[in-house]
Amino acid sequence: MPKIAADGKYLTVLNLFSTDAAEKQDSLLGAMREIVDAAAYPGWISSTVHSGTDRFGTANFIQWRSTEDLEKRYAGEEFKHRTLPLFSEMTTAIRLLQNEVVHTLQAPELGGVTEISPTRDDHTVIEVLKVAEENQDALIDALGPSQEWLLKVPGFRSHTVLRGLRARGLDGTFVVTYAQWADKASYDAFRTTPQSEQPADRLASEARADALVVERDSNTYRVVHTRTSAA
Structure with a gap:
């Protein structure tokens, strides 16, 4: 079961696919499962597939050993001439986001560990927030350490903040x-x-974030499939 930690151990990639019909979402999920189950790329650690619930779409939470390993995957003939064209046929937007985990917060019952797996019943929310480059650190601070108030909210389980490093399909800092x-x-x-x-602490931290965010987009998901490298 993959775990999320702000320990700098992995490059975290979030591949977000938008689509406009239930059958296309099903096709996306099927194609993603096939790719995940066959994955044997150097440096690949894990992939966890999410199915959109509020809006049609999918997300793949992927852990890689390094940026260099990921870029070799992107440069490969299979990715350029089979994988991308296949997904392009079924999607309205593709965003491939490279990130580092910089902050995690868990409800006490999780024992300090954030796990992602289809064996759990989490209602997962992924939000992408665009920000001016010079304000990225300030936004991370507003979204991270000042969010301890979440621990008092009924139903809260975990909150992870990821610093956007680079992206395909999304311009600017995020x-x-x-x-x-x-x-x-x-x-x-x-x-x-x-x-x-x-x-008051929620009002203050959300006001700080709202003053920095240029644009935001979110969707909710449930985890439907995961696989971890045996290496």
């Missing part, structure tokens, strides 16, 4: 958050809590 909740109801209740009922 930060990604990856969050796990107990279920959709608890997440929706959190998102719709009136400001008058929110604690």
Whole structure:
């Protein structure tokens, strides 16, 4: 079962595919499963496939040993002439995001570990936030250490902040958050809590982030498949 940690051990890649129909999402998931199950690329550590729930689309949370290993994969004939064309036929947008995990927060019951697996029942939220290059560190700080108040929110499980390093299909500087909740109801209740009922620390940290974010995009997911390298 893959684990997320801010230990600098892996390059984290989030491949986000958008589509416009349920059958295309199913086809994407099938193709992704085949690729993950056959993966034997040098430097590949793990892949975890997510199925979009609020909007059609998929996400693949991938761990690599290094940027160099990933770029060799991108430069390969299979990726350029089979994988990308195949996904392009089924998607409306492809974003391949390279990141480093810089902050994690877990509810006490997780024992300090963030795991991602289809054996869990997490309601997963992935948000991509565009930011001016000079404000990336400030946004990471607003989204990371000042989010301890989440531990008091019913249904909260984990919150991970990733620094965007480079991307294909997305221009500019970005930060990604990856969050796990107990279920959709608890997440929706959190998102719709009136400001008058929110604690001061939440209001302050969200105001800081909102002042820095240029553009944001999010979707919710459930994990449907994962595989880890045997090496």
